[in-house]
Amino acid sequence: MKxxxxxxxxxDELPHLRRFAFALTDNPEAADDxxxxxxxxxxxxxxxxxxxxxxxxxxxxxxxxxxxxxxEAEKRHRAVALDTxxxxxxxxxxxxxxxxxxxxxxxxxxLPVEQRDVVVLVALEDVSYEEAAEILDVxxxxxxxxxxxxxAALRETYPSKGPGQGAVLCRVK
Amino acid sequence: MAxxxxxDAEIERQNDAIRARYGIAADWPPPAWLKGLVEPEPWWRRxxxxxxxxxxxxxxxASVSAAGGWWGAQTQTHASAxxxxxxxxxxGALLERGAFTxxxxxxxxxxxxxxxxxxxxxxxxxxxxxxxxxxxxGGFRVIGAQAVTQEVTPGRPDAPQGVRFVxxxxxxERAFLYVQGRWLTPQDGLTVERRxxxxxxxxxDGPLAFGLVxxxxxxxxxxxxxxxxxxxxxxxxxxxPSTAAxxxxxxxxxx
Numbered sequence: 068m069k070x071x072x073x074x075x076x077x078x079d080e081l082p083h084l085r086r087f088a089f090a091l092t093d094n095p096e097a098a099d100d101x102x103x104x105x106x107x108x109x110x111x112x113x114x115x116x117x118x119x120x121x122x123x124x125x126x127x128x129x130x131x132x133x134x135x136x137x138x139e140a141e142k143r144h145r146a147v148a149l150d151t152x153x154x155x156x157x158x159x160x161x162x163x164x165x166x167x168x169x170x171x172x173x174x175x176x177x178l179p180v181e182q183r184d185v186v187v188l189v190a191l192e193d194v195s196y197e198e199a200a201e202i203l204d205v206x207x208x209x210x211x212x213x214x215x216x217x218x219a220a221l222r223e224t225y226p227s228k229g230p231g232q233g234a235v236l237c238r239v240k
Numbered sequence: 241m242a243x244x245x246x247x248d249a250e251i252e253r254q255n256d257a258i259r260a261r262y263g264i265a266a267d268w269p270p271p272a273w274l275k276g277l278v279e280p281e282p283w284w285r286r287x288x289x290x291x292x293x294x295x296x297x298x299x300x301x302a303s304v305s306a307a308g309g310w311w312g313a314q315t316q317t318h319a320s321a322x323x324x325x326x327x328x329x330x331x332g333a334l335l336e337r338g339a340f341t342x343x344x345x346x347x348x349x350x351x352x353x354x355x356x357x358x359x360x361x362x363x364x365x366x367x368x369x370x371x372x373x374x375x376x377x378g379g380f381r382v383i384g385a386q387a388v389t390q391e392v393t394p395g396r397p398d399a400p401q402g403v404r405f406v407x408x409x410x411x412x413e414r415a416f417l418y419v420q421g422r423w424l425t426p427q428d429g430l431t432v433e434r435r436x437x438x439x440x441x442x443x444x445d446g447p448l449a450f451g452l453v454x455x456x457x458x459x460x461x462x463x464x465x466x467x468x469x470x471x472x473x474x475x476x477x478x479x480x481p482s483t484a485a486x487x488x489x490x491x492x493x494x495x
Contacts, residue, residue: 082266082267085265086262088265090261090265171260171261172261190254190255218250218251218254222254
C-alpha cells in the first residue's frame with residue numbers, strides 16, 4: 068500500500084520535481100538524469116518514508132540530496148565525455164530576448180550554491196520556510212538567512228531594468 | 241509600507257523570471273522511463289491496490305495529454321498526419337527550443353551511434369557518411385552524437401531508438417539532427433513546420449526518418465536539410481526537394 072502511494076505521489080509530483088531538477092542543473096538532459104536517479108532511489112527506499120510526513124517533501128529531499136551527491140562527485144572527478152567528437156563550444160547570444168531570459172540563469176549562477184538552491188526552490192514551488200528546511204535538511208533560520216541574502220544578491224545581479232537598459236550581460240564561460 | 245510593497249514586487253519579479261526560465265520543464269512530455277517506473281510488474285502479479293495505482297498512472301498520462309495541449313494534440317491530432325515522424329521529432333524540437341543560441345557550453349553530448357542497441361539501426365547508422373567540414377552552408381558541421389530513446393515517440397513504447405547529432409555553424413549557431421528508424425509509412429520529400437521561432441524539417445530516406453530542428457528561417461532550414469540529406473549519402477548539393485507544409489499545434493507558452 069505504501070509502495071503504491073509513493074508511486075502515485077511520484078506521478079502527482081513529477082512536473083514539480085522535474086522543474087526543480089531543471090532549476091538545479093540548468094540542463095534538460097542532466098535534469099532528467101537527476102530525476103531518474105532520484106526516483107529509482109525513492110522507490111528503493113520506500114521503507115524510509117514516514118507516512119505521517121509529507122511525501123512531497125520526502126521526494127524533493129531525495130532529488131536535492133541526489134543532486135548534492137552528484138555535484139560533489141563532479142568536483143572530485145571533472146567529467147569529460149569520452150565520445151564527444153569535439154570539445155565544448157561556447158555561443159554568443161544575438162537576440163536580446165534570449166539574453167534577458169538567460170540573464171536570470173546567469174544571475175542565479177553568480178550566487179553561492181546554497182543560496183541559489185533555496186531561492187529556486189522557494190520561487191518555483193512556493194514552499195514554506197519549514198518545508199524548505201525539511202527538503203534542504205537545514206534549520207529554518209538557515210533557510211531564512213540564505214533566502215534573504217540570495218534575494219538581495221539577485222537584486223544586484225539581475226536588475227529590474229529590461230534587457231539593453233543596464234541588465235547584466237551574460238558571458239561565455 | 242512602501243518599502244515592504246517594493247520588496248514584495250521585487251520578490252515577485254524574481255519569482256516570475258525564475259519560473260519563466262525553469263517552469264517549462266513541468267510541460268515536458270512524460271518520458272518513457274517514467275512509464276516503466278510506475279508500471280514495473282505484469283498485471284497478474286500485482287495486488288489490487290497496485291493495479292489501482294497503475295490505473296491512476298494511466299489516467300495521469302491521459303490527463304497530461306489533455307491538460308498539456310501540446311502533448312495531447314501531438315498524439316491525437318497528428319496520428320494521421322502526412323509524416324508520422326514529425327510528431328515524434330516535435331518532442332525534440334520542444335526540448336531544443338532556446339538551445340540554438342545557448343550561452344553555456346555543450347557539455348552533455350554523450351553516447352554515440354554505437355550506443356544504439358537496435359542492430360539494424362546501429363548498422364545503418366554506421367553506413368551514413370556524415371557531412372565533412374565545408375559541405376554544409378554556414379559552416380555547419382557535426383560536433384557530437386547522442387543515442388536517444390523512444391521517449392521522443394509518445395504513445396509508442398515499441399518505437400525504435402535513434403540518434404541526436406549536434407551541429408554548430410561557424411557563427412556558433414546550433415542545430416540538432418534527429419535520426420531514427422522508419423517503421424511507419426514511407427513519405428517522400430521534406431515536411432516543414434514552423435512554430436514559435438522553431439523550424440522543423442522532416443524527411444525519410446530508406447528505413448530512416450530525419451528531423452532537423454533549427455531556430456532559423458524556413459528557407460534556411462530547408463536548404464540545410466536538403467544539403468544534409470544529400471551529404472549523408474555522399475551526393476553533391478542539388479536544388480531543394482519539394483516541400484509540403486502541414487498544420488500543427490502551437491508549442492506551449494513558457495510560464
